Every structure is written in structure tokens, then in C-alpha cells.
Amino acid sequence: MRAGFLRSRHFSTAKRLQSLVSSTPRPDFSPHNTVILTEELCANVLDRYPDVQTLRKLHLKILISPHLHCNSSLGIKLMRAYAARGEPKVARHIFDEITEKDVIFFNVMIRSYVNNHLYHDALLLFKIMNSSGINPDHYTYPCVLKACSGSDNLQVGMQIHGAVMKVGLDSNLFCGNGLIAMYGKSSYLVEARQIIEEMPRRDVISWNSLVAGYAQNGLFGDALEVCRELELSGLKPDAGTMASLSLAVTNTSLDHVLYVKEMFLKLAKKSLVSWNVMIAVYVKNSMSAEAIDLYSQMEAQGMEPDSITIATILPACGDLSSILLGRQIHEYVKKKKLCPNLSLENALIDMYAKCGCLNEARAVFDLMKFRDVVSWTSMISAYGMSGKGHDAVTLFSKMQHSGLSPDSIAFVAVLSACSHSGLLDEGWYHFRLMTEQHKITARIEHFACMVDLLGRGGQVDEAYNFIKEMPIGPNERVWGALLGACWMHSNMRIGLLAADQLFQLAPDPSGYYVLLSNIFAKAGRWEEVTTLRSIMKRKGIKKMPGASNAELNGQVYTFLAGDQSNPQSKEIYEELESLLGKMKAEGYVPETKSALHDVEEEDKESHLAVHSEKLAIVFAILNTEPGTPIRVTKNLRICGDCHIAAKLISKIAEREIIVRDTNRFHHFQYGVCSCQDYW
Incomplete structure (x- = not known):
């Protein structure tokens, strides 16, 4: 030299x-x-x-x-x-x-490029190496295969596979792992599977590479099956296994969730990626309480969350209206200076929106240095869910003026906002804007919004005709929106037609049976109600019980109708009785049609008095300082009687009460609701 x-x-x-x-x-x-x-x-x-x-x-x-x-x-x-x-x-x-230069110098330089994600440079150097007459070895090929994976260059990867076989290195552990990773990322999962089956020796990395291949292609269930094979082979999943799974955390079965949990608990050393994956699995599978509990455990063990952790846990805070934890996390974001970060800021907007904190959501939105369509859509949706349709429409217009083109999801948000506020003309305008100017083909979600818009506005016949003219077949969401409108406006004729379609498309969900039963009950047709309930009983269909959540000191408390499981039940019922007396002095008359049972009026009143949202509201009054806003999350649509009661309680207790049901937000203050009784 x-x-x-x-x-x-x-x-x-x-x-x-x-x-x-x-x-x-x-x-x-x-x-x-x-x-x-x-x-x-x-x-x-x-x-x-x-x-x-x-x-x-x-x-x-x-x-x-x-x-x-x-x-x-x-x-x-x-x-x-x-x-x-x-x-x-x-x-x-x-x-x-x-x-x-010998093979070592080339290997070091190729690896240098690969480790710095300069995959094209690595492949070019490999080409120079071959032309220089220097033979690659078992260290060269794994690096070059990683470069092929990183650059999605399957063609070169297959050529290298041939070269590996030619020199007899296909049985080498590191070369085999590189081939599995390369084929897996390129969606050649059959080839990746074949490689691992033919390998004389496998390690955890071999299996993790196959797990990553399935996960990268969205096959989360198959990825978990490979994890089971890993364990059956006598090896133990490690942090790398969890990292591989993180490439595709999706909604999956309860068995899969429990398996991931078991895998997580067995890890000798839990990395931040492992915690993030487990939290994400809970969030994706609507197990928000479990996600928040795990996040608390992570903090207690001294593991510092990163921006991925934060963006993952914030939706769980929103789902449970856990505003105290959400705000604590936001303070952590500020302290650690994790912003600007688009996905994290979008998650903050969504969390505040789901907690009914419009001002805080807008503050995050206004401070963003860069916004994408998701940012605008989240804020538009937040206004729509709170009944501020005009604000949603105005913001949608500003988004267009900012130079961004709305996508199909943004149009769902603005159409839904129009529906929640009864903005019929604006709804039609945006539907035509989408199809005629932006040339976006209307999807089933857009048609469902339009049916909901027409139906809520009392144009039930027009909504039914709209469905008949749809260019695609209506699904259960479309017919469900129509059935809801029929219940709202007591249209039994079209309600029966909608119900017939629903029972064919979705014979199992209890909500549609209950909705039709309520239509019959409002009309006093108790014989049909009894028949419908008999059908539900025969089919084993049970009505989903109404449940309401209230947060106190970072803990979420759940109430059912007539619930007496809370340690403060005695005080809750005593305070509720006192409030009912004050409400009646204000002119409150129980809306007994909300208790749709063929029983005496007095029994109906007793049933209404102990609805879950009333219990949750009173619990919050007893356990928070005067003037503190009350937040309640309901898993069903708030009933008419609870809506009236919440308005009166907000006036009597001098509290702002925010109730989020399955449809929207209701902000009760000074005896008035933000929905203006349109929901």
C-alpha cells in the first residue's frame, strides 16, 4: 500500500x-x-x-x-x-x-453506506467491487441484500440470491436473514417463507425478519403466527420481535391481543419500542383504558416516552375524554420541545377535539408551522361534532384558500358538520363541489352523510329517494341513518322499509332492533314492540347497555343505568334526588317517551331518573370544585330526558356540562345546549 x-x-x-x-x-x-x-x-x-x-x-x-x-x-x-x-x-x-483494497475495505465502506441509508451508493460500490476482481464474502452479501431491501431493488436482490447460492453461502445464517428481509419487504412472502424453512440454522433475527415481512404487508395476524412458531422453535421473542410487529399494528382479535400482551410481559428487557407496540395494540383494538394504564406503568418504571409514544396514547385519552392526562402529556411535549411534529400535533388536535375542548384544539392548530389535510380535517370535524357547522364550513373554505386540496375524508368531515347543524343548502353545495369540481367519486360515507343530513332535517321521503338513486348499493350505515331519521320524525312507513333492509344486511347488531322497537313504542304499538323483543331473545341478540364515563384525578369511572357499584352510590342518589326536586321547581317534566317500555308512567319516571349520564354528572358534581367543567362520555345516543335534565342541572349547579355521545358533543351551560336541541 x-x-x-x-x-x-x-x-x-x-x-x-x-x-x-x-x-x-x-x-x-x-x-x-x-x-x-x-x-x-x-x-x-x-x-x-x-x-x-x-x-x-x-x-x-x-x-x-x-x-x-x-x-x-x-x-x-x-x-x-x-x-x-x-x-x-x-x-x-x-x-x-x-x-x-481488499474485501475488508469494501465491506466496511458498503456497510458505511447502508448504515447511513445510502443504499444506491452501496450497490454502486458493490458493482465496482465485482469489476475489480474482489470476491464478496459472507459479510458482503448481507449488507448488499439490506441495500436491496432499503432501495426496493428486488431485481438486483434476486441476482445476488443467485450469486449467494453459486458460492454456497445460501446456508449461511447472515445471508439467509438478509434474503428473508429482502423478500419480505418486497412482498415476496412465499419466497421469504421458503428461505427460512430451508435454513439449517435459524436465530431470533431470522424469525423477526419474517415477522417484519408479514407486518410490512399489513398481515398482522400472520405475523403473530410466525411469533408463535418462533417460540415453538425453542427461541424467545425479544425487543426486535416487538419492533417487527410495530410495522403493522392493526385492529385484530382478542386472542391476538392477549398473545401480544403475554409476549410483552415475558420480555426480559422492555425497550421503548416494546412499550409503544403494546400501547398501540390496545389503542387500535379500542382498549383505551388498558392503554392508559400501561402508559402509567411505563412512566412509573422510568421509561421516558418519545414522540411515537405520545402520538399513540393521545387517541386513548380522547376516547375516554381523559382531559387531565391529555393536558399533562401536552405539557410534557412542550417541556421536551417535541414540536414541531406533524403527526404529534395532529394527535393533540384530535385529543382535544374528542374531549370537547375546542379552544385548546384550535390553539394547537393555530400554532402549527405546517399543516396537512389531516390537520384541517381534524379541526373541521371538531367543529362539526360540537354543532358549530358554520365554523366548520368557514374553516373548510380557508383550507382551500391555503392551497391544499381537500380529499374524500375532508369532505366527509364537512358534510357531517352540515348534518349536525342542519345546514341543508351548505351540505348540498359541498356534495356537488366534491363530485363536480374536485372530481372525487362519492363513497358510501358521503352518501350516508347526505342521507343523515336530509333525514335529520325532516326530509325523510327525500332521503329515501336519494338512497334509491345512489349509483352504488347502500350499506347498513346508509339504511341506519335513514332508520334513525324515521325514529326522530316518527315515520313508521319508511322506517319499516329501512329496517327490513338492515335486518338483511346486518341481522345481528342490536341497535337497529332497538331503534325499530323505539319507533313502535313512540307510536304506542306495544304488540309490535313485544314481538320484536321476542325475536331478539330467540336470536340471542342483547341490547347494548348504556354506559357513561366520568374522569376524576386521572381515573375513569363508569356508570350503568341504576348503577350502585360506586362506593359513593348513596351520596350520588341523595344528591340526584335533591337535584330532581330543584329541576321540577324549574318546570322539569320527565320525557317519558324516552323510557320506551310498556309500563306505568311512574315506573317510566323512576327508570329515567337513574340513567347512566345523570349518575355520572352527579358523581362529578360531588367530587369536583364548584365551577369546574364536567365531562361525560356516553356509549349510546343521549336520550331526550337526559338532554333536558343536563340543561337544567347546568343552570342549577352553575356548571358547564360536556356530554359526548356516539353522534356528537353537547355543551350545556346556563340551561342551554350548544346543539340548540337539534341532534
Whole structure:
């Protein structure tokens, strides 16, 4: 090798190196320092991958050292150290100065490129290596296969697979793992599976690579099955297994959730990725309470959340209206300066919106340096859910003026906002804007919004005719919107037609049976109600019980109708009785049609008095300071009687009461609801 090969084009002179040094890190390798360099000292420092400034100073010392500047071992270590510090160009300059290169130099340089995601450069160097007559080895091929995976270059990857087989390295563990990863990422899962089955030896990485392949292709269930195979092989899933699963966390079966939980609990060492995956699995499967509990455990164990953790847990806070935890997390985001971060900021908007905190959601939105369609859509949806249809429409217009083109989901948000506020003309305008100007083909969600818009507005016949003219077949959401409108406006004729369609499309959900039963009950047709309930009983269909959640000191409390499981039940019922007396003094008359049972009026009143949302509201009154806003989340549509009661309680208790049901938000204050009794 030519003497002085460590000289690089960027660092050819001591003067140039010294100009790059702005401070004196330890150890001190500046030119004026008298420290005596030995190969051992340099090797020890380089193996620790020092910071760039220390690295440059040491590099300079080596360059001017008569006994070190041509040391090939230090040349390799310098290349690795520069690459590890994100300086692959400097590593390449050192590499290019070498006149006689062997396979080790090429391997180090290829790996430097791959580790810095410069996959195209890695493949080009591999091509030069072949043309130079240097034979790749079992270290070269895994790196090059990773470059093929990273650059989605399946064609070159298959050529390398052929070369690997030709030289007999297809049985090599590292080459096999590289092939599995490459084929898996390219969606060639049959080939990836074949590779692992033919391997004489497999390690955890082999299985994790296959798990990642299935996960990257959205096959979460198949990925979990591979995890089971991993365990059956005698190996244990590790943090890498959880990291592989993180590539596709989706809604899955309860058995799969329990398996992931079991895998997580067995991990000897839980990385942040492992916690993030487990939280995401809970959130994706509507297990928000479990997600929040796990997040609390993570914090208690001293694991610091990152932006991915935060963006994952915020939807759970929104689902449970856990505003206290949501605000604490937001403060953490500010403290750690995690913003600007688009996905995190969008998650904050969504969380505040789901908690009914419009002002806070808008504050996050207004402070964003960059907004995408998701940001605008989340804010538009937030206004729509709170009955502020005009604000939603105005914001939608501003989004268009900002230069962004709304997508199909943004149109769902604005159409839904129009529906919740009874903005019939605006709804039609935006539907035509979508189809005629933006040339977006209407999807089933848009048709469902239009049926809901017409039906809520009392145009039930028009809604039915709209369905008959749809270019695609209506699904249960469309017919369900029509059935809801029929209940709202007591239209039994069309209600029966809608119910007939629903029972064919979705014979199992209890909600549609209950809705039709309520239509019959409102009309006093108790015989039909009894018949319908008999059908439900015969089919084993049970009505979903109404449940309401209230948060207190970071803990979520759940109430059912007539619930007496809460330790404060006695105080809750006493306070409720007192409030009912004050409500009646204000003119309250129970809306007994909300208790749709063929029983005496007095029994109906007793049933209405203990609805879950009333219990949750009273619980919050008893346990919070006067003037504190009350937030309640209901899993069903709020009934008419509870709506009246909440208005009166907000006036009597001088509290703002925010109820989120399955359809929207109701902000009760001073005896008035934000929905203006239109919901």
C-alpha cells in the first residue's frame, strides 16, 4: 500500500483540519498537545466512535505521525468511526486514497453506506467491487441484500440470491436473514417463507425478519403466527420481535391481543419500542383504558416516552375524554420541545377535539408551522361534532384558500358538520363541489352523510329517494341513518322499509332492533314492540347497555343505568334526588317517551331518573370544585330526558356540562345546549 493512504481529499492538510476544530473535547488530540500516540491508544479511541471534533483531531494526529499514517487497521477504524458519526463521505475519501483494497475495505465502506441509508451508493460500490476482481464474502452479501431491501431493488436482490447460492453461502445464517428481509419487504412472502424453512440454522433475527415481512404487508395476524412458531422453535421473542410487529399494528382479535400482551410481559428487557407496540395494540383494538394504564406503568418504571409514544396514547385519552392526562402529556411535549411534529400535533388536535375542548384544539392548530389535510380535517370535524357547522364550513373554505386540496375524508368531515347543524343548502353545495369540481367519486360515507343530513332535517321521503338513486348499493350505515331519521320524525312507513333492509344486511347488531322497537313504542304499538323483543331473545341478540364515563384525578369511572357499584352510590342518589326536586321547581317534566317500555308512567319516571349520564354528572358534581367543567362520555345516543335534565342541572349547579355521545358533543351551560336541541 502507498504510504500516507490515510490522507483524504477533505483533510489533506493540517491547516484544513485545524480550521474545522471549534472546541477542545476530551481526550485532547489537538496538534499542539504533546500526547504520544500509539496504535493501541488510537484504536481504543476509534472503537468508541468519538464525536466528530475529537475524531478530526485524532485523524490529524495520525496523518502527521510517521509510524501511524500508513496503518491499514487504523484506516479501517477511521472509516467505521466517520460512518458511525454520519460522515460516510469522509469515510469514502479515506477509502479512495487506498491503492490496494481488499474485501475488508469494501465491506466496511458498503456497510458505511447502508448504515447511513445510502443504499444506491452501496450497490454502486458493490458493482465496482465485482469489476475489480474482489470476491464478496459472507459479510458482503448481507449488507448488499439490506441495500436491496432499503432501495426496493428486488431485481438486483434476486441476482445476488443467485450469486449467494453459486458460492454456497445460501446456508449461511447472515445471508439467509438478509434474503428473508429482502423478500419480505418486497412482498415476496412465499419466497421469504421458503428461505427460512430451508435454513439449517435459524436465530431470533431470522424469525423477526419474517415477522417484519408479514407486518410490512399489513398481515398482522400472520405475523403473530410466525411469533408463535418462533417460540415453538425453542427461541424467545425479544425487543426486535416487538419492533417487527410495530410495522403493522392493526385492529385484530382478542386472542391476538392477549398473545401480544403475554409476549410483552415475558420480555426480559422492555425497550421503548416494546412499550409503544403494546400501547398501540390496545389503542387500535379500542382498549383505551388498558392503554392508559400501561402508559402509567411505563412512566412509573422510568421509561421516558418519545414522540411515537405520545402520538399513540393521545387517541386513548380522547376516547375516554381523559382531559387531565391529555393536558399533562401536552405539557410534557412542550417541556421536551417535541414540536414541531406533524403527526404529534395532529394527535393533540384530535385529543382535544374528542374531549370537547375546542379552544385548546384550535390553539394547537393555530400554532402549527405546517399543516396537512389531516390537520384541517381534524379541526373541521371538531367543529362539526360540537354543532358549530358554520365554523366548520368557514374553516373548510380557508383550507382551500391555503392551497391544499381537500380529499374524500375532508369532505366527509364537512358534510357531517352540515348534518349536525342542519345546514341543508351548505351540505348540498359541498356534495356537488366534491363530485363536480374536485372530481372525487362519492363513497358510501358521503352518501350516508347526505342521507343523515336530509333525514335529520325532516326530509325523510327525500332521503329515501336519494338512497334509491345512489349509483352504488347502500350499506347498513346508509339504511341506519335513514332508520334513525324515521325514529326522530316518527315515520313508521319508511322506517319499516329501512329496517327490513338492515335486518338483511346486518341481522345481528342490536341497535337497529332497538331503534325499530323505539319507533313502535313512540307510536304506542306495544304488540309490535313485544314481538320484536321476542325475536331478539330467540336470536340471542342483547341490547347494548348504556354506559357513561366520568374522569376524576386521572381515573375513569363508569356508570350503568341504576348503577350502585360506586362506593359513593348513596351520596350520588341523595344528591340526584335533591337535584330532581330543584329541576321540577324549574318546570322539569320527565320525557317519558324516552323510557320506551310498556309500563306505568311512574315506573317510566323512576327508570329515567337513574340513567347512566345523570349518575355520572352527579358523581362529578360531588367530587369536583364548584365551577369546574364536567365531562361525560356516553356509549349510546343521549336520550331526550337526559338532554333536558343536563340543561337544567347546568343552570342549577352553575356548571358547564360536556356530554359526548356516539353522534356528537353537547355543551350545556346556563340551561342551554350548544346543539340548540337539534341532534
